Amino acid sequence: MTTYGGRRTQAERDAITVEIGYALCSAAFAAAVVFGAVAGPALLFDLPDTAELLLLRGGTVLAPVLFALRVVSVLLRFRASAQPSQPGRTSPDS
Structure with a gap:
């Protein structure tokens, strides 16, 4: 995002803020959907104790793992796409 160690512009800081918020x-949202899909049946239906426990623990484990993976993947994708082209060269889409 910066050019050779310089300071970020306001537009670059705003883009990072928006991307973090989106991530x-x-x-x-994805973690809530996964938790609801995995643990939802245990909360809605009268299941055997073992099945209920497995579903609740599975949702409790999968939701934060998915949350972390989603945040990291969005932010890494943003960082990779923000690489500037080489200075002094014409961009292919110009």
Whole structure:
């Protein structure tokens, strides 16, 4: 994002802020959906104790793992796509 150790512009800081917000919101939504899909049946239906326990623990484990993976993947993708082209060369899409 910066050019050779220089300071970031306001537009670059805003882009990073928006991307972090998007990463957190989309990760929270995905984690909630996964938790609901895995642990939901245990909360809605009268299941045997073992099945209920497994579903609740599975949802409790999968949701934070998915949250972390989603945040990292969105932020790494943003960082990789923000690489500037080589200075002094014409961009292919110009």
